[in-house]
Amino acid sequence: MPVKEPLLEVQDVSVVFRNKKQAFAAVSGLSFQLEQGEILGIVGESGSGKTMASLSIMGLLPEQGFVDCGSIRYRGKELIGLSDREMCKIRGKEISMIFQEPIMSLDQVFTVGSQLTEAILTHEKIGRAEAKRRSLAMLRMVGIPSPERVxxxxxxxxxxxxxxxVMIAIALGCHPNLLIADEPTTALDVTVQAQIMDLLKKMRDQFNIGIILITHDLDVVKDMADRIIVMYGGNMMEVASREQLFANPSHPYTRGLLRSIPRLDTGNERLFNIEGTVPDIRNMPRGCHFCTRCWHAEETCHEKHPQMIEVEPGHYVSCHRAEVVQKEVPIP
Ligand SMILES: Nc1ncnc2c1ncn2[C@@H]1O[C@H](COP(=O)(O)OP(=O)(O)OP(=O)(O)O)[C@@H](O)[C@H]1O
Ligand SMILES: [Mg+2]
Structure with a gap:
């Protein structure tokens, strides 16, 4: 029997920005697979390359940005190098995105209904009445109590x-197989955040779509993601199943993020913040990008870029000192 293609296969992708003065990589060495029905969390601080990674999949990188090398295959089909016309057929229909920037999302001058029906009519050969019927059904499905009014x-x-x-309804309007949600709840209060996360999970269960969920907060993906990628300075630091990552975090940066999770029991603020700030992406250290803030860093870490190593089946970490890190006092 032929081996089934993964829904999405990203291999060694680098996103480079180039202008007259300089070129720098906002993302490098990004590799992962996503299966149908799977939720992948991508976590990292601001500037770690999460949005550029997802825009590269959508073929929507900003001007001056381009995929310098690597491969992005959707159901076995290479997306890099596709023409705009071909990419338009895939975008919205096969792969949808909830954008972080409001400017790329809802248009304030059109009604929700017209934006939703247009999104459906772009890809489906159906009449306006049918598109309206589907739009209302989508609004109902995403938990909007009075769809006609909205x-x-x-x-x-x-x-x-x-x-x-509404944005989720638009993104799911044509029943895509893959949804990329870039910080979908950052601006919302905690109760609404939980509702939106529940909704995404429900959509996955109902339609078996693959979801890439992007966030800067490990807490958000704790109950959601099947697998998690931790990114820092454009690099993947650690990749593991959710269980592995929380039971056996093997990169100092992941450990730092975990200790930053607010304690619900005491109501304290973040317990631990990683000292220092993210270096400018144009001026990253030669070795491990995290070495300037790492309490385990040795000379090698400053000199040599660490390779990904497998610390247990399916659990990878890019750290020269992973063995030592794993022996650190466990996180409470
Ligand atoms: N249009 C652009 N031109 C040049 N550099 C850019 C551009 N857009 C983003 N970058 C750079 O690419 C890097 C990665 O940015 P990206 O937006 O992917 O980060 P992010 O992880 O999504 O951060 P955030 O959590 O703030 O959304 C940043 O250092 C940023 O400065
Ligand atoms: Mg972003």
Whole structure:
């Protein structure tokens, strides 16, 4: 029997920005696989390359940015190098994205209904009445109690949580197989955040879609993701199943992030913040990108870029000192 293709296969992708003065990699060596029905969490601080990684999959990198090397295959089909026309057929229909930037999301001058039906009509050969019927069904499905009213509303008339549901409805309007959600709940309060996460999980269960969930907060992916990638300075630091990552975090950066999770029991602020700041992406250290903030760093870490090593089946870490790190006092 032929081996089934993964839903998405990203191999050694680098995203480079180039202008007259300089060139720098915002993402390098990005590799992962995503299966149908799987949720992959991508976690990292601001500037770690999460958005550029997802825009490279969508073929929507900003001007001056390009995929310098690597391969992005969707169901076995190479996406890098596809023409705009071919990519348009895939975007929205096969792969959808909930954008981090509001400017790329809802248009304030059109009603929710017109944006939703247009999104469906772009890809489906159906009449307007049928598109409206489907739009209302989508709004109902994402938990909007009065779909007719929201259909006729403008985005500015709705709450943040409601707008987020509308964006999910638009993203899922053509029943894509893969959804990329870039920080879908950052601007929302905690209760609404939990509702949106529940909704994404429900959509995965119902339609068996693959989801890439991007966040800077490990807490968000703790109950959601099947696998997690931890990124820092454009590099993958650690990749593991959710269980492995929380039971056996093997990169100092992951450990730092885990200790930053707010303690619910005491109501304290973040327990631990990693000291220092992320270096400028244009001026990253030669060796491990995290070495300037790492309490385990030795000379090698400053000199040599660490390779990914497998510390247990399916659990990879890019750290010269992973063995020592794993022996650190476990996280409470
Ligand atoms: N249009 C651009 N031109 C040049 N550099 C850019 C551009 N857009 C992003 N970058 C750089 O690429 C790097 C990665 O940015 P990216 O937006 O992917 O980070 P992120 O992990 O999504 O951060 P955040 O959590 O703040 O959304 C950053 O250092 C940023 O400065
Ligand atoms: Mg981002």
């Amino acid at each position: 259909f006729a509303s403008y985005p500015f008339e709705l709450s943040g949580g409601m707008c987020q549901r």
